[in-house]
Amino acid sequence: MGHQKTIRRPVSCRGIGLHTGKDVELALLPAPAGSGITFERADLPGSPSIPARPDSVVDVHYATTLARDGVQVKTIEHLMAALSGLGVDNIRVCLTGPEVPILDGSAAPFVALLKTAGIRRYLLPKLPIQVRRPATVRAGDRWIAIEPAPRLVVEYTMTFGHPKFPAQRVALTVNRDTFVREVAPCRTFGFLRDVQYLWSQGLALGGSLENAVVIGEEGVLNEALRFEDEMIRHKVLDLIGDLYLLGRPLQGKVTAHGAGHALHSQLVREILRQQRVAEATEGPEPAWEPRLLTPEPVSPAAL
Numbered sequence: 162m163g164h165q166k167t168i169r170r171p172v173s174c175r176g177i178g179l180h181t182g183k184d185v186e187l188a189l190l191p192a193p194a195g196s197g198i199t200f201e202r203a204d205l206p207g208s209p210s211i212p213a214r215p216d217s218v219v220d221v222h223y224a225t226t227l228a229r230d231g232v233q234v235k236t237i238e239h240l241m242a243a244l245s246g247l248g249v250d251n252i253r254v255c256l257t258g259p260e261v262p263i264l265d266g267s268a269a270p271f272v273a274l275l276k277t278a279g280i281r282r283y284l285l286p287k288l289p290i291q292v293r294r295p296a297t298v299r300a301g302d303r304w305i306a307i308e309p310a311p312r313l314v315v316e317y318t319m320t321f322g323h324p325k326f327p328a329q330r331v332a333l334t335v336n337r338d339t340f341v342r343e344v345a346p347c348r349t350f351g352f353l354r355d356v357q358y359l360w361s362q363g364l365a366l367g368g369s370l371e372n373a374v375v376i377g378e379e380g381v382l383n384e385a386l387r388f389e390d391e392m393i394r395h396k397v398l399d400l401i402g403d404l405y406l407l408g409r410p411l412q413g414k415v416t417a418h419g420a421g422h423a424l425h426s427q428l429v430r431e432i433l434r435q436q437r438v439a440e441a442t443e444g445p446e447p448a449w450e451p452r453l454l455t456p457e458p459v460s461p462a463a464l
C-alpha cells in the first residue's frame with residue numbers, strides 16, 4: 162500500500178459552490194505525516210478547522226457537509242474522492258466560504274490541481290482498513306453490502322425511473338489508474354423534474370449546465386455525456402469520496418444499489434464498528450511495522 166503522502170507545493174483555484182452558489186477560493190497546502198485531511202474556513206476569525214472524519218459529518222442531504230463548533234464546509238465529496246484516488250493522506254484544504262467549489266461537477270479538476278501541486282511521500286506507512294466480514298446497511302429498497310476482498314472493488318446499480326435512463330450498473334476495481342480515467346471525469350447530475358424542489362430547499366443554487374449533467378424529459382440537456390453511463394460512475398465517485406472520511410484506504414468489495422450520501426455515511430459507521438470489534442478481540446493494529454524501503458526508494462526531499 163506504500164507510504165503516506167501529501168502535496169509538494171500549495172495550489173489554489175476558484176469557483177462557485179453547487180448548493181450555495183457562493184464564489185469561493187480553495188487552497189490546498191501540504192500537511193505533516195499523520196495529520197490527516199483538514200478543512201479550514203479562512204474567511205472566519207481564527208480560521209477554524211474541521212477534521213475530515215466520520216464524526217464531523219452533520220448533513221448528508223444531496224451533498225456531504227462537515228461541521229465543528231457550528232462552522233460548516235459543504236460538498237466535500239468530489240475533492241475527497243480525488244484525494245482518495247491519488248492517495249493523498251495529509252492535506253490542509255483552506256476555503257474562503259462555506260462550500261468546496263463545484264468546478265465542472267466532477268473530480269477531474271481536483272485531480273489536475275493535485276498533479277500540479279505534485280505528490281510528496283513520507284516514510285510513515287499507509288495502513289489500509291480491511292472489511293472484516295460481510296455486512297449490509299439499508300434504507301427501504303436501497304442498500305450497500307460489503308465483504309472482504311484483497312483490494313477495493315465497487316459495484317453500483319441504480320434505477321432512475323426515466324424512460325431514456327431506466328437503470329445503470331458499473332463494476333470496477335478502484336486504483337489510481339481506474340479512478341483517474343474512468344471515475345474522476347464523471348459529473349454530478351440532476352433531473353429537471355427535481356430542480357424546483359431543490360431550489361425551494363435552498364439547494365443547487367449554483368447549478369448549471371457548466372457544472373452538472375441535467376436530464377430533462379427527452380434526455381440530457383448538455384451537449385454530450387463523457388461516458389454513456391456517466392451518472393452511475395458519478396455515484397461511484399461520490400462513494401469513494403464519502404468512504405475516504407475513514408482517513409485510510411479501504412480494502413473490500415462494496416456493492417451498492419440506489420444509495421446516496423446517507424447510506425455511504427452509514428456504511429462508514431459500520432466499517433468503523435467492525436474495526437472496533439476486531440481491535441477489541443484481536444488487539445490494536447500496529448501503528449507501524451518494520452519494512453524494507455526498497456524497491457521504492459524515497460527521495461531525500463521527502464525525508
Ligand SMILES: [Zn+2]
Pocket residue numbers: 238239349395399
Ligand atoms: Zn457528487
